[in-house]
Amino acid sequence: MKRFFALALALCMTFALAACGSTSTPASSGESTDGVTEITWWAFPTFGVDSGYEQELADAFMAQHNDIKVNVEIIDFTSGADALTSAITAGTAPDILFDAPGRIIEYGNAGNLVALDDMIEELKSDLASESLLETCMGADGSYYMYPISSSPFYMGLNKEMLEEADALQYVNLEGDRIWTTENFVKMCEALRDAGVCQTPGIVYCGGQGGDQGTRALVNNLYSSSIVGEDGSWTVDANGVKALELLKTMYDSKALDAGFSMAAADELQQFQQETCAMTFCWGTSNANSYASEDYTQISVPFPSDDGVPELEYLVNGFCVFDNGDDAKTAASKEFIKFICDDAEWGPKSVVQTGAFPVRASYGNLYEGNEEMSLLASWTQYYGPYYNTKEGFAAMRPLWFNMLQQVFNGTPAQEAADAFNTGANA
């Protein structure tokens, strides 16, 4: 009899679980009985932490579109990516995501997104730079991201510390501020010798957060590229030379290595004046890690030929394929409102602290010298590789390679291991 009850209970459980599963199917219909299409927008805080701007946008949009309801959910950079992976695999993805190409194109390539070719087609004639298109394109040639703004990543320096160490002479503050590897080394050595800070700079390598900064540093020092001519992930001979230089500087204490630090930790140390420079400065970080105690100078990454290749960020939107045409249409409408509305479009670009992808928006930072300088650096944008296959797998190998080099593994050996692993 006990067996009978056990079996009966097991069946009950199975039916109960099956019932749980089946209830989610009808929920995929976005249009409710009152004719309102409900969409969910997940946003990383690119419009600013706790700015409330996302809700402002949603409210303004809903005031114009009575038939669409927008639910806003803010996700953070620490756990947001994991939440997205879980939601997508569980079939509970949001309708819209505000993010950057790295993740968006990965989702597009995995078949989770709606192609936005029609929207991009309209945007093409107004794009500030043709190269922006490649950041939005998936492996199948479809466009999965609708861009709104972009900005370069660069270095930040502590002006007062450099002055105190008589190291400012090595930094070019004229024109577009490009400078050389030789002067970068001299600046670090001057800072070390003067002892004005605990360490001149920290090459963070404890995680993949902000790792574009260390890649830009390595690749600019001797003009190497993370993507080889054959399209493979590579640290070439010049990259190895750069790694050797960094190791030499680490050994001579002209630089330090942050083995358990990601960019956020290094930025904090920069803000607290533990070090005199940061390798992960950008328009957003310049706001988040601002300090009134000293003057922060923006400079491009130093290079042997004096011509930098900068990494850059593109902010944009994607629409998840939740099997509901009404939701897809409503999502596209909302994205257009955020990016292209005459009033809210430019406002949204400024809110991201970056530069518009639409040429017709012109200079949104009239009279702001710093932003005009940064805008001029768009000419130094390097090839965009965040959407290339294997990008996610390459990133942990990158910071581990740096750790190995600073821990004494010959640079060539560490680079070989990286090249093998990243292309496996």
Next chain:
Amino acid sequence: MATSKAPARSQILQRRETLVSYLFLLPALFFFVGFVLTPMFMGLVTSFTDSSFANAATGSKFVFLDNYIRLFKDPIFRKSAWNTLVIVVVSVPAVTAFSLWVGSAIYKMKSGVRSFFRCVFYLPVVTGSVAVVVVWKWMFDKYNGLFNYVIRAFGGEGLPWTESQTMALWCIILILFTTSIGQPIVLYVSALGNVDSSLVEAAQVDGATDLQVFWKIKWPSIMPTTLYVAVITTINSFQCFALIQLLTSGGPNYSTSTIMYYLYEIAFRTTKEFGYADAMGVILALVIALFSALQFKVMNGGTTE
């Protein structure tokens, strides 16, 4: 007639009681099956597939033992497994011995003092792991951390702590130790307080030393608690994850990566290969089961017979 009716009624009553028991179990069983057994089964099945984020939409295929074979060829997995083993082998005896020592020292104290110590040692357990790790991270900070500040104040040179390949794992073990001892101490205080005092007094009357009283009377009496502490600490040590993620992200150079952390990295951060990550989960579950069974065997299931 009467004799044949009585067992029949008894059987009916028994059935009713059984039914009621099962009905009471039903809510818990629902969650257990839905959130424990089903995911476990799904994880086991997925570990034999090439399921990944990239092929989630197109579907995965069975690869049989490929994931398991790949595991043992993966140097990062081997390193993570070794680190996990070191954490378990060091932390389980340390936590058990320290908890027993503290428990023995405080269980005889006045209730107020005893409660104070229990609170002190239990505090890290009830404090959120994120808050705990953030404070430790600040203390271990190479530049402005408390430990290096003290070392420099005495004229020494700051240590690299979590920045060093050789020190980082020990920093992890230290934090794990502080967050693991709370519950065992409370359990030992309770278990030692419940040891039959007449047995202790009888042994003392017979001339037994304190050490003899402990090994011959108290130790056997608290054996079930020791077994529980050992098993729970082993499982927690094997599953150490949050503090590694928050403190070192498995670095430097994978020196603090554990199976749990590597599993997470594979499933959510890097290649997002769910099948491969699940294979790690299955191996980890098997090893934990093996260790727990071994502990049951060595400790005679918590008895002294």
